[in-house]
Amino acid sequence: MQPILEIRDLTKVYQGGLKALDSVDLAIKPGEIFALLGPNGAGKTTLIAAICGLVRPTSGTISAFGEDLSKNWRSARSRIGLVPQELATDMFEKVQYAVSYSRGLFGLAPDAARIEEILKSLSLWDKRDEQIRALSGGMKRRVLIAKALAHDPDLLFLDEPTAGVDVELRRDMWKLIGAMRERGVTIILTTHYIEEAEEMADRVGIIRKGQILMVDDKAAMMSRLGRTEAIITLSEAISDLPADIAAYPVTLSEDGKELCYRGGDGSGKGKEEVADITKALTKAGIDYNGIDIHESSLEDIFVDLVEERAGEIE
Numbered sequence: 001m002q003p004i005l006e007i008r009d010l011t012k013v014y015q016g017g018l019k020a021l022d023s024v025d026l027a028i029k030p031g032e033i034f035a036l037l038g039p040n041g042a043g044k045t046t047l048i049a050a051i052c053g054l055v056r057p058t059s060g061t062i063s064a065f066g067e068d069l070s071k072n073w074r075s076a077r078s079r080i081g082l083v084p085q086e087l088a089t090d091m092f093e094k095v096q097y098a099v100s101y102s103r104g105l106f107g108l109a110p111d112a113a114r115i116e117e118i119l120k121s122l123s124l125w126d127k128r129d130e131q132i133r134a135l136s137g138g139m140k141r142r143v144l145i146a147k148a149l150a151h152d153p154d155l156l157f158l159d160e161p162t163a164g165v166d167v168e169l170r171r172d173m174w175k176l177i178g179a180m181r182e183r184g185v186t187i188i189l190t191t192h193y194i195e196e197a198e199e200m201a202d203r204v205g206i207i208r209k210g211q212i213l214m215v216d217d218k219a220a221m222m223s224r225l226g227r228t229e230a231i232i233t234l235s236e237a238i239s240d241l242p243a244d245i246a247a248y249p250v251t252l253s254e255d256g257k258e259l260c261y262r263g264g265d266g267s268g269k270g271k272e273e274v275a276d277i278t279k280a281l282t283k284a285g286i287d288y289n290g291i292d293i294h295e296s297s298l299e300d301i302f303v304d305l306v307e308e309r310a311g312e313i314e
């Protein structure tokens with residue numbers, strides 16, 4: 001299947017010499033939700049801005065819908081929507097006007113019914129005649145989304161769509177993003193909230209210091225890089241581990257009272273091994289009085305990756 005968006009060897013060096021993107025390659029499949037995860041300053045916004053024509057790349061190519069954006073920017077751009085991090089709109093405008101105006105910017109004929117549908121889907125219809133400045137932060141965020149949807153884009157970028165919003169609004173946003181996907185919109189979102197990527201995304205890309213560290217299906221990433229961690233608290237300190245237990249990925253704490261397991265592969269193997277270890281302990285006559293077991297989340301994987309690669313890149 002031809003990617004809806006293809007980025008090749010994209011580099012952006014800002015004036016002053018900061019390399020915000022470093023040879024980025026990325027292909028986005030039609031209809032997917034792709035989450036771009038990265039710490040502050042990783043280059044997420046720069047990447048989106050480069051695709052949306054707001055930042056000029058230093059080198060590399062970006063094609064969307066099969067067209068090279070540097071050659072045929074206008075037609076591809078009309079099929080792209082961007083929900084930026086911050087509101088860059090006239091705060092005195094009324095909601096409905098602002099959203100209709102966004103549609104007009106792309107040369108589309110006014111479509112009151114479609115605008116009404118968008119405003120209703122975002123619970124903004126009751127606020128349609130209010131000035132944007134009078135809305136709460138969460139409602140302003142919805143206006144940003146409505147404006148980005150006004151021209152019915154096929155490819156939608158959401159730059160930190162839920163940064164700083166409350167949990168309820170975040171859940172609403174997730175539902176909304178899910179509904180957009182149902183309509184066939186391809187979605188790329190950047191987020192600090194790993195929970196968001198875990199909940200929403202089909203694929204996840206991890207970016208750090210302008211480099212893409214890894215791109216994979218979310219489930220594959222979790223099963224490939226997932227880990228089980230367990231701490232088994234022993235009733236009495238021991239000085240040595242029996243050989244059959246030492247064969248597992250375990251370490252004994254300095255005081256000899258805790259057995260720490262770190263292994264598995266996100267497929268359930270870790271839990272099985274921990275169960276086997278407890279059986280072996282019982283067989284060896286070693287009592288334990290607690291097991292604390294933890295399956296790693298996408299967050300743990302992300303933190304591990306970013307920390308592990310930090311040394312390599314610096």
Ligand SMILES: Nc1ncnc2c1ncn2[C@@H]1O[C@H](COP(=O)(O)OP(=O)(O)OP(=O)(O)O)[C@@H](O)[C@H]1O
Binds near residue numbers: 015018019020039046
């Ligand atoms: N206009 C600019 N001129 C110079 N440097 C810039 C400019 N815009 C961004 N940068 C730098 O480029 C790097 C990447 O920034 P970018 O905003 O793309 O990161 P980000 O991953 O979106 O971060 P955040 O999660 O904090 O929004 C940062 O070091 C930033 O300071």
